[in-house]
């Protein structure tokens with residue numbers, strides 16, 4: 001069973017491997033904004049559970065399962081971003097939302113949300129109709145206050 | 153700033169007040185599956201932050217802010233359930249998803265997801281078109297394995 005933190009690491013390692021061909025402790029640490037010592041600890045844990053193989057002087061490799069999970073985390077992340085973008089959520093806000101939400105959606109829900117995204121992508125008339133609807137609704141609704149409740 | 157746990161308590165207290173007119177420590181404890189001593193501790197915290205007023209022998213009252221937040225948590229919870237139900241997610245699965253997701257969606261995203269739910273509710277032709285699309289997609293796709301990846 002992967003914890004949210006393990007999911008974030010696998011996603012990041014997968015991404016670095018795809019982009020640069022290798023993943024170094026220092027790159028993982030800086031892109032997840034954690035200490036190198038935390039990365040080393042997590043790599044040992046991921047190694048024990050056979051998602052990576054990690055040897056101090058030989059580097060990090062994803063196992064077959066590790067690669068599959070990393071890819072799946074990255075796809076899920078991208079799909080959720082795409083969905084919120086379609087809903088008109090701004091980039092900074094959606095980034096935070098996705099980081100929180102992604103670890104809590106079941107595979108079943110991921111599949112159906114992916115279907116929703118693809119449906120909109122392949123049917124511009126529907127995304128257009130929805131966008132029109134939501135801008136009318138936004139115009140009608142009083143502005144939201146900071147805590148998410150409507151101003152009165 | 154409300155923590156996920158504080159949000160759950162406010163949602164539950166609001167619900168009990170609406171349903172029964174009062175919220176007792178024992179009812180909160182049993183419906184959140186926690187110890188009464190944890191409830192008491194949380195009530196003190198919520199009282200300090202002025203979401204409830206709590207006196208041991210006089211009971212629990214929501215402040216105006218507490219009531220507003222509780223209602224907002226409950227609406228958000230119900231909206232997310234409705235959304236996943238529309239996507240065809242089964243009741244047990246969606247319950248778990250919503251409990252995890254609800255604390256991580258920004259007010260902006262709540263508003264737009266609510267728009268999406270209302271748009272589908274007020275336009276049966278769109279939900280019909282999407283439902284048709286997703287059952288065709290589900291038929292085409294290989295079954296998912298337990299860890300959320302496609303079987304090969």
Ligand SMILES: [Mn+2]
Pocket residue numbers: 008011077098099102
């Ligand atoms: Mn992520």
Ligand SMILES: [Mn+2]
Pocket residue numbers: 160163229250251254
């Ligand atoms: Mn809830």
